[in-house]
Amino acid sequence: MEKMTFHPREHLYTPREAEIISVSDLTPVEKIFTLRMKDDSPLGHLPGQFVQLSILGFAEAPMSVASSPTRKSCFDLAIRRAGTLTAEMHGKVPGDTVGIRGPFGSSFELSALQGHDLLLISGGCGLAPLRSLIQYCADCPDEFGRVEIIYGARNPDALLFKKDLADWRSSSGFGCSVTVDTVRGGEGRGGECFEGPVGLITALIPPLVPDPARTMAVVVGPPPMYRAVIEELKRKGIVASRIYLSLERNMRCGVGKCGHCTIEHLYCCTDGPVFRLDRIEGVRGAI
């Protein structure tokens, strides 16, 4: 997996100050924050990496970077209100300052993905880290073959990045299919109708794999999604060495010191969060 090769020591342990540039609602419980380092330095991440977000007086939490490193001056975090830190973050407004450590962890291996057709599959919040890779593909279209995006959410209200999904759907470089598990009376938030398919995300995979030997798959989503999606991808002829996953574990330090994120002998924060499937298939508790 590609990792950052250069980490000034202070970036490992000491948060850098970042200013919130804009905030907007994605869903009733998720907001997107655009941030800029106060010293104007780029974040220096690769798609798939995460940062440790902190607010003075509150704890830290890992957050995936939701924008591409090609969009240099700012970066996005999509944050679900889950507990103490994220509730505090949801009260922040443009101009406020937060702490950022990182970027940390492995990334989606760009050198392995380049030159291939891509199948980018995400469920729920998994679209946040994948958006970084999708934006990268949009900004560097010559580096990739056909890019197919498949996204699933519980219901229309829970769909993240609705504007991006519409843009990707209308872009000639991408295929983009969206499904939801359920709809309430066919109505989404604000009276919008959801016109896409209703059902499991795996149902969207079959028609989309014209050449498995030229295809690389990236899967990010809630744990129950992985088994079903991996099974379906393998049925379509995509072997484990062509499938990348991003895993989440409870994390503290983010830099391989505290042991909170272990998966057998692996540290999710430094060996992951992005893993190639054939390298973790035999690891107990990984998926």
Ligand SMILES: Cc1cc2nc3c(=O)[nH]c(=O)nc-3n(C[C@H](O)[C@H](O)[C@H](O)COP(=O)(O)OP(=O)(O)OC[C@H]3O[C@@H](n4cnc5c(N)ncnc54)[C@H](O)[C@@H]3O)c2cc1C
């Ligand atoms: C690599 C990585 C990337 C992440 N990216 C994002 C992101 O882009 N956006 C986002 O909203 N969240 C993300 N998370 C999850 C986020 O870090 C947790 O939800 C975090 O605990 C929230 O902090 P809090 O203080 O608000 O909640 P807390 O008060 O810590 O707890 C909220 C609840 O979430 C549980 N929890 C804590 N850590 C995790 C975890 N890693 N996974 C699942 N449940 C957890 C706690 O046990 C508790 O039940 C990511 C986690 C990891 C490991």
Ligand code: FES
């Ligand atoms: S979070 Fe501390 S070792 Fe991974």
